[in-house]
Amino acid sequence: MVKNNNTRLDPWSVKEVKNYSLIMKEFGIDDIDTVAARIPSPNKYIRRKINFGHIDLGTVLDAVEKNEPYAVMSGIKPTGSFHLGSKITAEELIFFQQLSSKAVVFYCIADYEAYADNRMSFADSLEIAVENVADLLALGLNPERAFIYRQSDDKRLLDMAFTFTRDVTYNMMEAIYGDKSFGLYISALIQVADILLPQTKDFDGPKPTVVPVGVDQAPHIRLTRDIARKYQKEYGFLLPSAVFHKLIRSLKGTFKMSKREPMGILTLNDDPETAKKKILEAFTGGRDTVSLQRRLGGEPEKCTIYELLMYHFVDDDNAVKTRYEKCIAGENLCGDCKAYVADFVANYLRKHQKRRRSHIDTAREILKTNTIHHS
Numbered sequence: 336m337v338k339n340n341n342t343r344l345d346p347w348s349v350k351e352v353k354n355y356s357l358i359m360k361e362f363g364i365d366d367i368d369t370v371a372a373r374i375p376s377p378n379k380y381i382r383r384k385i386n387f388g389h390i391d392l393g394t395v396l397d398a399v400e401k402n403e404p405y406a407v408m409s410g411i412k413p414t415g416s417f418h419l420g421s422k423i424t425a426e427e428l429i430f431f432q433q434l435s436s437k438a439v440v441f442y443c444i445a446d447y448e449a450y451a452d453n454r455m456s457f458a459d460s461l462e463i464a465v466e467n468v469a470d471l472l473a474l475g476l477n478p479e480r481a482f483i484y485r486q487s488d489d490k491r492l493l494d495m496a497f498t499f500t501r502d503v504t505y506n507m508m509e510a511i512y513g514d515k516s517f518g519l520y521i522s523a524l525i526q527v528a529d530i531l532l533p534q535t536k537d538f539d540g541p542k543p544t545v546v547p548v549g550v551d552q553a554p555h556i557r558l559t560r561d562i563a564r565k566y567q568k569e570y571g572f573l574l575p576s577a578v579f580h581k582l583i584r585s586l587k588g589t590f591k592m593s594k595r596e597p598m599g600i601l602t603l604n605d606d607p608e609t610a611k612k613k614i615l616e617a618f619t620g621g622r623d624t625v626s627l628q629r630r631l632g633g634e635p636e637k638c639t640i641y642e643l644l645m646y647h648f649v650d651d652d653n654a655v656k657t658r659y660e661k662c663i664a665g666e667n668l669c670g671d672c673k674a675y676v677a678d679f680v681a682n683y684l685r686k687h688q689k690r691r692r693s694h695i696d697t698a699r700e701i702l703k704t705n706t707i708h709h710s
């Protein structure tokens with residue numbers, strides 16, 4: 336297992352990556368710049384290197400250029416509302432879906448993992464999943480070119496995961512993930528099946544697949560590529576590609592986003608007034624006094640308010656640049672800046688939540704329709 340400056344890169348608990356170069360080296364992740372010029376109209380995540388790295392994205396870009404089919408695969412663990420990290424993944428999926436009319440999205444509701452990791456019952460996670468899927472649709476995913484499903488509804492995944500156990504030993508799993516429960520090991524194997532499902536004959540066989548994920552998920556990508564390599568002869572799998580985004584901080588400036596620190600997490604389900612309050616109390620890169628800030632300028636690199644704009648809410652690069660420049664020049668003060676961002680985000684949430692409400696029935700219907708039980 337890879338250590339991240341004494342912190343294990345554990346997909347179930349890592350919150351912070353101190354040394355991205357080390358992780359890139361360990362997991363064979365290339366700099367996004369190696370393919371950025373081939374990506375048509377790169378989105379803000381790519382332009383700002385929030386998507387900092389990739390593995391084999393070239394195979395998917397080949398498919399885009401040749402107008403050939405490819406899959407875009409990711410998912411969510413249905414344990415709570417869509418937070419800003421889930422929003423990044425969703426917008427990456429939507430971006431790759433919109434790159435070509437030949438792209439099909441696979442979105443998995445990882446309810447087995449929610450059970451193994453969080454003891455979340457399937458009934459409870461279904462209700463959360465409906466909300467999560469409504470968020471995804473409200474953000475702009477085209478359901479006509481998407482297969483959205485719950486793991487526990489699709490026995491094909493269990494069959495595939497069981498097949499893969501032929502070549503998986505405890506030592507192999509321990510080397511990748513550390514000493515974990517078999518529930519987590521099995522949910523990792525089911526995730527391998529999720530990522531390879533688009534390449535099975537039920538979905539027209541092998542094809543390039545890109546998996547947009549946070550860097551904390553790199554161990555799952557490694558396991559999936561190892562297994563895909565072993566089953567290449569039997570199934571014809573192409574090794575899946577991945578694009579990685581950086582981990583995000585809580586509004587308190589730490590990487591410890593947890594339900595125990597509710598004022599640090601912003602979700603798309605937050606009441607807009609509560610969201611405003613959270614933003615007004617957020618950690619900034621401001622100086623101790625107004626006169627110091629006027630003289631030295633603020634420190635946007637340390638500021639969660641700047642991060643909200645740059646990572647999550649503003650598409651216009653010039654607008655972000657102007658705010659950065661005014662901050663370091665001491666022209667902006669944190670109180671005004673926070674009030675502006677709080678209003679901006681509250682308005683965004685109001686509009687998003689209205690859109691989400693209009694998608695709830697469709698979300699429920701999708702999860703009901705894509706229930707495929709095999710006897």
Ligand code: SF4
Binds near residue numbers: 621641658662668
């Ligand atoms: S002025 Fe704005 S961007 Fe600059 S440190 Fe203060 S809150 Fe952050």
